[in-house]
Amino acid sequence: MSGHDGFVLRAPWYVRERQPAFGLRDRRALRPQIQMYNNAQFVKNTLMRDPRDSLKASQDDFWSYPVPNTPSLSAKGRERLATSRLLHTKLRKLYQPTHERFYAVVVEVFCDAPGLPRAGSHTDIEVRMVMRRQHTSVTGQRKPVRRLARNLLVEMAKSEDISFDADQEPDADIRDVWWADAAWHRRFAEDNADLLAEVGGHTDAQAWMVDGAGSGQWRTLGTPPGPDRSPDAEEDFPLWRLPPREEDCAQARTRSLWFGIIPTFSGAHWVDGDKKVQPKLDDHGIYELQCFVRQPAPRGQEGCPPKIWWGEPSEPFRLAAPFDPDGTKNHVVSITLPDLRRLAAHAGQPQGPGGARMITPPQSQFVFNPFNGIPKSGTGKIGGGGGICTFAFELFFMVAFFLFLMFLPIVIFAFQLWWLLALRFCIPPSISFSVMAAFFAQGKLLAAAEADAEFSMKFDAAFGTESKVLADTDRSPGWAKQLDDVKAPLSGVKVFSNDAALTGAMVAANDPADAVKPAPPPVETKPADPLCASP
Template sequence: MSEPGFVMRSPWYDRVREGLDLRAPLARRPRIQMYDSSDFVERLIEDPADSLVFGDDDVWTYPVPVRPHVTDDTRLRLATSRLVKTNLRKLYQPLHERFYVVVVEVFCDVPGLPRAGSHDEISVGFRMRRLHTSLTAKGRPARRVAANLVADLAKEQGLGECVPISSDVRDVWWANEAWRRKFNEDHAADLAEIDCHTDIQEWLLSPKGSGRWRTICDVSDPVIEGEKEQIIQMTRLPVREKDKMCAEDAGPKGPGSRSLWFGVIPTYSGDHWLAPQPGGRRPEIERKLDDHAIYEIECVVAQAREGCPTLTWVSAPTEPFRLADPMDPAGTKNRTVTIILPDLRRLAARASEKQGPGGVRIVTPPDSQFKMNPFSGIPKQGEGRIGAGAAVCTYAIELFFIVAFFLFLLFLPIVVLIFQLWWLLALRFCIPPRIGFTAVADFVATGKVIGGAGWNATLAAELDITLGSDLRDVPVPGGWADQLVAAKDPSGAFIFKNDAKLTHALVVSTDPGDAAQPAPLPHKVSPADPLCAVAPGPLASPGPHRTKHSL
C-alpha cells in the first residue's frame, strides 16, 4: 500500500476571508500576494496575511484611440487614447515598487486533510508555465476580431466613441467566459475562420545553464537528455509574530501545525532563448519573460526517498497573469527618481583644479574615430570621415549630462510641434520660481486664448517657465505662446488660436499643483487565527458553517 501523499490549498487566511471550505474549487489555487516595498519578505514573515489589495491598476489594459469631445476643457481633451480594462491580472516590475510572492498551504492527502506541519522531509517549489496561443487565419478576419474585442470592451466601460484599430488577437484574447460567450455569438462568422489553439509551455534548463520554452507533450519537440524544468524553491513560513504566544499554548494542534510556504515571483529575467519560427524560418532570439505572454504558477511538493525516485505532487495553477514592461506608465508613476543637474558654478571652480582619475572613460578603437567639424553645423551626406582613432579620453560625467539635457530641452518642443503630440506636455510639469502660473490659468479660464486680447509678455514668460523653458532675457523671439498660436493641423487650420477650451486643457494639464499624490494602498484584512484558543476580533470564530478541518 502506497504512503499517503500531499495536496495544496490557498493559505488559511484567504480561506477565512472568503469563507472557503477546503473542498471549494477556489481554495485549490495558490495565491499571489502583492507588496510595495523591498522589505516585503520581512513583512511577509511578520504577518503573511497582511498584503496589499489588488486595485484597478493591477489588471491588464489596452490603449484604444478615442476622439476627444471638443467641448472638454480638461486634460482629457489632450488624450487621444484611453485604456480599456480586462479581467487579466498584471504584475509589475521591481523598479515599479511592486513585489510579488506566491503562497500555498500543504495538507496530508487523507480523509479530513490534516495539516502537514509535522512533515519536515518535504520540500516545496514552484514552476512558471507559459500559455502560448497560436492562430491560423487569414489576416482580415483576425484583425476584425481583435478590433471588435477591444471596441466592445471600450463600449462596455463607457469610454465613448472608439476609433477602429487593428490589433493582435493573441494580445486581447483574455479569460472572461460569460462576456466571451456573448462575443462569440455576435462575431460567429469571423471566429469561424480563425483556428485558435493555446499550448502550455515549460521552461527547461540544460546542464550548461541555457534555457528554452517547450510545449508540454509535444512529440515533435522531445526533452533533450539532461534538460529539467526550472523549479524555484519556496521557503516555509514560521508562525506569525502575533500568534507565537498562542502557538506555544495551543501545542501541536495550534498554528505551528500548518505547513505554509512562499516563493518570490520573478517578474523580470535577463535570460534569452532561440525561439523557433513558423514556416521554417531561422530561430530568433527572444526574452524568457516578456509582456506579451500569459503565465501561471504551479506549486510542487517533493519528497525524497533513499534509493527510489523522488515523489512529487502538483497544485492547481494560480490565476493567469501578464507582466508589465519596464516602461509601463501605470508602473513608472509609482516611483520617483530625482536627478539634480550639475551646478555650473561648482564645475567652474573645479576647472581650476587638476583633474582626478574619475569620470567617463571613452576608448576609441583603431580606425573608428568620427571626423567632422562641429563648428560648421551638421555635416551633410558624405562629408563625414573615419579617422585613425585609438585614443582614450576621460570626461567629467557632469559634462555628458549637461549636453544630454541640453539636447532634450532642444528637441522636446521640436517633437511636440512637428508631430503635434500635445499630450506629451501633460506628462510633465515644472514648479515656477514664482506664482505666475495662477495668472496664466486664470486668464485662459475666462475663455480667452493665448495671444488674444489681454495677453502680455508677463503671461508669455510664465507660460514658458511652466512648460520648462525659461526664455526671459533671451534675445530670440518666438516662445511657447508664439508657437502655439501659429500651430496648424495638416489641413492648415489653426489648432489653438481660436480654441479656448483646448488652450485651457493644455494649461491646466501642466499645473504643478495638479500632481496626484498617491494614497496609501489598502491592505487585506489580517484575520485572527482560528487555531488560537482565544483570538480577539470579529473573526475569532470560524463560524458555524465551517468544520475544524476547513481551516
C-alpha cells in the first residue's frame, strides 16, 4: 500500500485552523464540513477559487419549533399579530435551492500512517459519499409521552425566555424536538428519568437502497432486502478533487481536498412498511452524510473488490420545507399582471394559435349555468365533450388572481388568521400609511374610521381594495366595518373594535416601508494556510 495501510478523512485544513484551532486527532476534526452558499454558480465562482469562502450559519440555519404565543397588550406593531413563537435547537437546517441556498461537503484525505501524511500524490483513489437517515421509533403509553413532550417544551421555552402554557397540549410532532439535539437530550434525561422509564425510544441509521430498476427505499443499515425485492445497493454520490490554486505554495499543493454537492431535494418516492407512499427526502427526517475513500484493485488483480475506508458522519441536519418562511424570504419572484389595455388592443386582432389548448375527451365535459352561482348538488351535467378550446394564458391568470383576491379575506375572517395579513404588503397609489398610523396611534377606533368616508377608502386601499372606484352602494361593508364586527369565537368579545393598537398593527403590516431587506449573511473566516507561512 505504498508505505501506508490506507486512508483517513478529516475536516479541511481551514476548518481546523479557525479559532479555536484544533488538531488532526481532535474529535471535531473527524467530521466532514458542510459549507453553505447563496449562488447557484458557487462551485465555479467561489469554491474553486478559494474553498475557505462560504457563508457562516446563523440562527435561521438551525431548526426551530413553533409553540403557541399570546401577545401581551404591551407588544408593539407586528408583534401583536404573532400567535406563535419559535424555539431554536442546535440541529442544523439546510434550505432548498429555491431559497437561494446551496451546500457542499468538503473533506481532506490523508494517508493512514504515522503523522497522517497528506495524500495529494495519490491519483488511484476516488472519494464518494452516502446520505443516511436517522429513524427514531418511540414506544410507550400516550400519557407519559405527552407529559414528557410538555416538559421538554417548558424547559426549552425557559431557555429562550418565552412564555409557554405548561397545561397546553403539545402538538404531535413535538417528539422531533426531543430527538433533534443529542446534548439537550442528555441534560433533559437527568431531570425526567421517571418519565423516560415509561417511554422507549430507539434510533436506527437507514440507508437509501436502490435496485437495478431504480426503485429505492429507506432500510436499516445492514439489513437484507425483503423477499419481494430484488438485490439492491446503497446510493452514493461523487466527490471531486479541488485542484491546487496558482497562489498555493508547493507544500499546499500536496493537499487532497475533495468536495461534493449535497442533495437537498429529490422527486423520488418509496413505499414504507405501512404501504404508504412517502417522499425520499422531507422536512421531518434527520439526515447525515458519510464520506468514504475507494481504491480499485491494482493492475493484475482486477477481479478483487476495491478497498474502502469510511470517514465519520457529518453533523446531523434536517431539510427546510419548500415554503419555509426563513427560506422563501431570500428569493423574490416578480409577476406583472396582464395589462387590460394591451389585451383590449389584441382583442381587435385575429387570435394566434398560442395559448392553453384544452382538449375535452368524449363524455367528459362539465355543463352548468355559470350565472346561477355555485351549482347545487345534482344540477350539473356531463356533456358530450370532444371539443377543443384555446384560451390566452393571460385569461387564466386574471381569473386565478380574481379568485385569490376574493377568497383571501374569506379565509382570514372565517378562520381568524389575522397574522396572514402580515405576510403581504401593498403599494397602492396615493396613500399615506403614516396618516393611518397616526390615526390609530391617537387611540381612534374603527368606528371613527367607518364614519370618515375618505379615510375608510384609504383604509381599504391599505389592504389592497381600491374601493374609491366602486359605486357608493358597493363600498360597504369595507375592511373597517368587517374588522369592527369580528368577534372571538368563544367569548364573543369584539377583537378589534376597542383595540386601536391592534388595528394599527394590522395596517402597519401592509406598509411597504415595513419590509426590511435581510442583512447579508455572515461569512466564514479565512485563516492563512500554515503550510505556506513565511519562515
